[in-house]
Amino acid sequence: MWKSLHIDPKKCTGCLQCEMACSVEHTGVINPSKSRIKVFSFETEGRKVPYTCTQCTEAWCMNACPVDAIRLDAATGAKQVFDDVCVGCKVCTIACPFGTVNYNQDTGKVQKCDLCGGDPACAAACPTAAITYVDADWTGLDRMRAWAAKANTAVTE
Amino acid sequence: MGWNRKVLRVDLTAGTCKAEPLNMEWADEYLGSRGLATKYLVSEIDPKVDPLSPDNKMIMSTGPLTGTMASTGGRYTVVTKGPLTGAVACSNSGGFFGAEMKFAGWDMIIFEGRSPTPVYLYVENDKAELVDAADLWGKSCWETEEAIKHHHQDPLIRVSSIGLAGENQVLFACIVNDLHRAAGRSGVGAVMGSKNLKAVALRGTKGVSGIKDMKAFMKITNEKKKILADNAVTGQGLPKYGTQVLMNVINEIGALPTRNHKDVQFEDAGKISAEAMHEVRPTDGKPQLVTNAACFGCTIACGRIAEIDKGHFTVVNNPKYWGASGGLEYEAAWALGAANGVGDLEALQYANLLCNEQGMDPISFGATIGAVMELYEMGVLTKEQLGTEAPFGSAAALVRLAEMTARGEGFGKEIGQGSRRLCAKYGHPELSMTVKGQEFPAYDARGIQGMGLAYATSNRGACHLRGYTVASEVLGIPVKTDPLTTEGKPELVKAFQDATAVFDAAGICVFTSFAWTVADVQPQIEAACEGDWSMEKLNAMGERIWNMERLFNNAAGLTSKDDNLPPRLTTEPAKTGPAKGLVNGLATMLPEYYKLRGWTPDGVPTAETLERLGL
Numbered sequence: 027m028w029k030s031l032h033i034d035p036k037k038c039t040g041c042l043q044c045e046m047a048c049s050v051e052h053t054g055v056i057n058p059s060k061s062r063i064k065v066f067s068f069e070t071e072g073r074k075v076p077y078t079c080t081q082c083t084e085a086w087c088m089n090a091c092p093v094d095a096i097r098l099d100a101a102t103g104a105k106q107v108f109d110d111v112c113v114g115c116k117v118c119t120i121a122c123p124f125g126t127v128n129y130n131q132d133t134g135k136v137q138k139c140d141l142c143g144g145d146p147a148c149a150a151a152c153p154t155a156a157i158t159y160v161d162a163d164w165t166g167l168d169r170m171r172a173w174a175a176k177a178n179t180a181v182t183e
Numbered sequence: 184m185g186w187n188r189k190v191l192r193v194d195l196t197a198g199t200c201k202a203e204p205l206n207m208e209w210a211d212e213y214l215g216s217r218g219l220a221t222k223y224l225v226s227e228i229d230p231k232v233d234p235l236s237p238d239n240k241m242i243m244s245t246g247p248l249t250g251t252m253a254s255t256g257g258r259y260t261v262v263t264k265g266p267l268t269g270a271v272a273c274s275n276s277g278g279f280f281g282a283e284m285k286f287a288g289w290d291m292i293i294f295e296g297r298s299p300t301p302v303y304l305y306v307e308n309d310k311a312e313l314v315d316a317a318d319l320w321g322k323s324c325w326e327t328e329e330a331i332k333h334h335h336q337d338p339l340i341r342v343s344s345i346g347l348a349g350e351n352q353v354l355f356a357c358i359v360n361d362l363h364r365a366a367g368r369s370g371v372g373a374v375m376g377s378k379n380l381k382a383v384a385l386r387g388t389k390g391v392s393g394i395k396d397m398k399a400f401m402k403i404t405n406e407k408k409k410i411l412a413d414n415a416v417t418g419q420g421l422p423k424y425g426t427q428v429l430m431n432v433i434n435e436i437g438a439l440p441t442r443n444h445k446d447v448q449f450e451d452a453g454k455i456s457a458e459a460m461h462e463v464r465p466t467d468g469k470p471q472l473v474t475n476a477a478c479f480g481c482t483i484a485c486g487r488i489a490e491i492d493k494g495h496f497t498v499v500n501n502p503k504y505w506g507a508s509g510g511l512e513y514e515a516a517w518a519l520g521a522a523n524g525v526g527d528l529e530a531l532q533y534a535n536l537l538c539n540e541q542g543m544d545p546i547s548f549g550a551t552i553g554a555v556m557e558l559y560e561m562g563v564l565t566k567e568q569l570g571t572e573a574p575f576g577s578a579a580a581l582v583r584l585a586e587m588t589a590r591g592e593g594f595g596k597e598i599g600q601g602s603r604r605l606c607a608k609y610g611h612p613e614l615s616m617t618v619k620g621q622e623f624p625a626y627d628a629r630g631i632q633g634m635g636l637a638y639a640t641s642n643r644g645a646c647h648l649r650g651y652t653v654a655s656e657v658l659g660i661p662v663k664t665d666p667l668t669t670e671g672k673p674e675l676v677k678a679f680q681d682a683t684a685v686f687d688a689a690g691i692c693v694f695t696s697f698a699w700t701v702a703d704v705q706p707q708i709e710a711a712c713e714g715d716w717s718m719e720k721l722n723a724m725g726e727r728i729w730n731m732e733r734l735f736n737n738a739a740g741l742t743s744k745d746d747n748l749p750p751r752l753t754t755e756p757a758k759t760g761p762a763k764g765l766v767n768g769l770a771t772m773l774p775e776y777y778k779l780r781g782w783t784p785d786g787v788p789t790a791e792t793l794e795r796l797g798l
Contacts, residue, residue, distance in 0.1 A: 039422075039484035041477035042279075046252050049390060054397065056251055057286060057390020059339075069362060070506030072473035072488035151252070153408065153482035 028103035028162040031139070031146055033076050037156035040067055040074035047151035051142055060130060062139045063148045063157075076157055078148070079126040079139040081105055087138065090121035096138075103162060104141040112136055185247025185394065185690075185711035186210055187290045191311055193304055195378050196237060196296030200304070200311035205290050211714055212797065215246030217273050218688035218728045220262040220291060224271070225731060227293075230738035234266040234370075235352060235377040237297035243284070243343070243383065244292075246690020250285030250391045250479075253404045253707050254411055255692035257282045257479025265369035266377075267354045267547070267601050268619045268644040270736045274357065274371050276343075277478030277486075277692060278364030280385065283341040287387025298379040303331065303344075307386045316381040320350060323540045324359040331384045344382035345372045346542035351591035352376050353599035355547035355622075363509025363539045364478060369621060369643050370601075372542050400710040407703050408482045414698035416658065421485035421694065422475050426513035427457035429625075436657060436666065437760020438630025439517065440623065442524045442575045443553035444616050444749075447627045447757040451526025455516050459528050460487070466494050471528060473507045483694060487511060489532055497533035497582050509539050514647070517625035518549025523556055523581055530578035534585040541589035550622035551602040552584055554614050563609050569594050619644035619745050628748060628767040629757040631656050633664070633672040635767035636776055639746045640676065642732035648693055650679035660697055667761065669768035673776035681725035688728060701725070727796040730780075730788050734798065743786035746773060 045061035053060050063078035085105045088096040095111035096118060098104075107127075112135040118127050119136060127138040139146075141159075149159040160167070188205045206223075213219040220242040232238045241263040248256040259281030265272025284292070287308050294304075301316040319327050328342040341361065348356035349372035356372030357365040366372075394400045411417040420428045433439045434452035441449040453459060460472040469490065477484035489510025491498055498504040511519075511532055519531045538545040552573075558564040559573040566572050570593050573580035587595030597605055602622055606615035616623050621644025628635030633652035641649040652675050656666035664671060685701050686693050689708055701721055709716045736745075752767045777784060781792030788798070 039475060039477035039481075039486075041481050041484065042479055043252060043482065046480065050252070050397070050401070053390070055390040055392040056394070057388070057392075058282075059286065059388040060390065070508070072476070072490070072507030074476070153254075153412065154484075 029144070029159050030081070030103075030162040030165050031078060031141070031149060032158045032160045032165045034156050034168070035073060035075040037154045038065065038074040038076055039154055040065055041153065043151040043153060044076055044148035044157055047147035051147035052137070060132070060137070062126075062137055076148075077126070079105070080124070081139070081141070086121040086123060087118035087127045090117045092117060099140070099143075102141045102144045104139070106140045107136055107138055109133065109135045185251065185391070185708070186215065187285060187288050187393070189289050191289050191292045191306070193292060193294050193311070193313070194296050195294060195298040195302070195313070195380060198298070198313055200313065202309070212724065213728060214685075214688040214708070214724060215290065216244050216249065216258065216260045216688050216690045217262065217275065218684065218724065220244035220260055221271060221273060221728065221731060221735075223291070223293065224262050224264070225735045228264065230264070230735050231740065232264060234264045234269065234374060237378070239264050239374060239377075241294045241371065241374050241378065242291060243294075245281050245285050245290055246688055247712050248707060249690030250282035251394065251404070251711060252401065252480060253691060253711070254408045254482040255478070255480060255695050256690055257481060258690050258692055259284060260687065261358055261366040261371040263371055263374045264739070265371070265643065266352070266373045267370040268621050269739055270619050270644060270741055271642055271732045272369035272371055272374070273643055273732075274366035274368045275687060276358070276360055276364045276366040277481065278361030279479045280341045280343050280360035280364075281690070282479040283385040283387050285387070285391050286389055287385050288389045292383065294378060294380060297377065301379050301381050303380065303382040303384060305335070305384045308389055319381045321347070323347065324542050325362060325540050327382050328362060331382060335384070337386060340384050340386045342382055342384045344542070345375050346540060346589070347591065348541045348543040348589050348599070349373060349376035351599065353543060353588065353591070354601045354604075355544040355551075355599075357542050357544045359539060359542045365539070365542070365544070367544045368546065368646065394711050395713055396710050400707070403706045403710050407699065407707060410703060411482055411695060411698050416660070416697040417483045417694065421483050421697075424457035425475065425485045425487045425510075427460060427487070427511060427516055429513045430456035430516060431458065432657065433626060435760075436630055437757060437762045438627040438666070439521050440616070440625065440627040441521045443522065443557040443614065444623070444627065444751050445557070446759065447630050447762060448760050449521040449524070449526075452521060454526040455520040455528050455531055460489065460511065464492055466492050471532060472510060478692070481692065483692075485694060491532045491536070492529045495529040495533070497530055504533065504536055508536055511535050514624050515545035515549070518546045518622075519581060520549075521625075522549050522553040524575035525578050525581050526576070527578040530582055533582055537582075537585045537589055543589055546624050547601055547622040548585065548588060548598070550616055551598055551605060552581060553616065554602040554606050555584065555598060556580070557614055558606070558609055558611065563611065613750050616749055616751070617645055618748065619741065621645045626653055627757070627762075628752050629765050630760065630762035631666045632669045632768055632772075633666070633675050635748055635752060635769050636672055636676045636772040637679070639748055639769055639773065640680075640776060642729070642736055649683060650676045651683070651693070651696075652676055652679055654679070654697065658697070661700065667765060669771045673772050673779050676776060677779050680729055681722065684725040684728040685721050688724065723796065727798060730792065730796055730798055733788060737787060743777075746786055
């Protein structure tokens, strides 16, 4: 059973623990500039929004790659970049409609979220559960529950 | 090692930027940030230097835990000789600027001299250059940050800057980073302004790679984050209410200084409290508070993001203030509000926004207005002088004077000198609620006795962040002590002062100390830094930092006479509340404190003390 990263921006405080955890997991260095998840701050609205790859089924990046360096990890559903195959052509960065695959100057390869092999470091590091890792078929569960609770109230009233 | 081992030295007079190795012997004795930067300062400047002259230096420094996953590891410190006090000035700030300095590969930036023309420092990893800032001079902190990002076509740059207050050398000007975080106290922004340095812009992509034992570090920082999450103050109170959780608490115990400390309880405290910020406004159907927010790496997230009432008289014709921005913290709400008898929450938020926008310490500004209003009510200051009527409680006067002070207009110039100089000029030095020239924060020393001693002996002038005995005397952390007695307070103050110096030197936020002791910080330092970092060593280091600052102040010309409180706190009893009838017992506590510190009765560290601490 696959799981998905599930992001609830309302809970995000903008602490960047997720960015640090991602960089440590993938590079061994605490370095948000190399994180595959990014928190955006919309200052005048007071909103913080973590954003990363949603692992599209028909992944644009995967389809665009001319050397077949981006492949499905059957265990997790992640579209994973194979550094030993990637030639750094960046076509995937153009193809991705969401901008979540990016070039890394240090490695000469592209990088994107790979779900950390099924135990995403960002979700583990998030102090407010703004990022969780949940059943891929039920990412709407919390929201459904919230609406269900309201419906219940309406009936009893 | 948690350090990058690299210092950037910027000679503003010559216009040069040079890299040099961090003095690792000093790092081993002073750790980082407040400790290490102060060691550099006291080793490099004459203590008698005029703080606003080119001979003063200004140091921006991180600690070894800055830019790491240790919770709250985002702090940086500005150390210089302060223009408000003539003592060591040391102000730290959260936000994201400090971590960026580490990511760019530096531990510390030392500014010396004075640039002939306005400049800003731009750092991109190893590259550092001074850039002409002629077109930024005259801009606010908010405009400056935006303009620099635009100029470099890089939205990821982090900026610290001064606004008009720093340019005009308002003696309580601060340095603002990330729009609404600030190295707030002691006038560090005026020093930056005196150097013609408008801003520091950083971009770092190297990260922190030198953690001694990354696996152990991740494990221990996770354990310690859990302690913060499970603690009632850091896990619930601060995220929900922010520091403003204190407004009603401190008012109830009769320690909320009101109307320039004439009273110790404010009848409108509820109207300017955390609870009020959560209340839906009848005018627009929204609460003032939008959300909480975290600084870099912080798992507490006490920051307030607020939205002012667009229809309020202060902003009704000024849409630039309508968006969400930094909201009121307890100290600002007190200083702008209770200290002046102003109970209009929206007016306080507007004054708070002005302070963030133009880089002004809301504590010292608000407390100075308290003195202005008292002098106005006494007839010493007049409407003609001030340009406005200014009785206690006037929100209109508060915001008008805030605008004038930030912009250096009219009487605002005199307010910008702080309350000590202002009260002395108008013949009433006794009405200045300051220690060493710096205005009190939000705790009345008659209702919380230990704070009187903490204020009087604070090395940077009156301050709550050097020895926050409120934690023990009011909140019972780590143990409850009676706020109304002086007994045991000298030990308590010394212990808090020394421990706080350790938190500050590490590069983390002192708010963690609601849940952590030095024993919780120690293993995090141990895992990050090379060398031996035992409890004994850290405790001695905290005390060493305190004494180093004291030695600098003594050499700068301060004496035990400056370890005092205004007569109002020691001779005029509190009128209401649990402390009714009490004055602060500083005279009882001070000699005992000196003795505990190993200082002479004149407040000078003895030779034995210096030797014991390796000074």
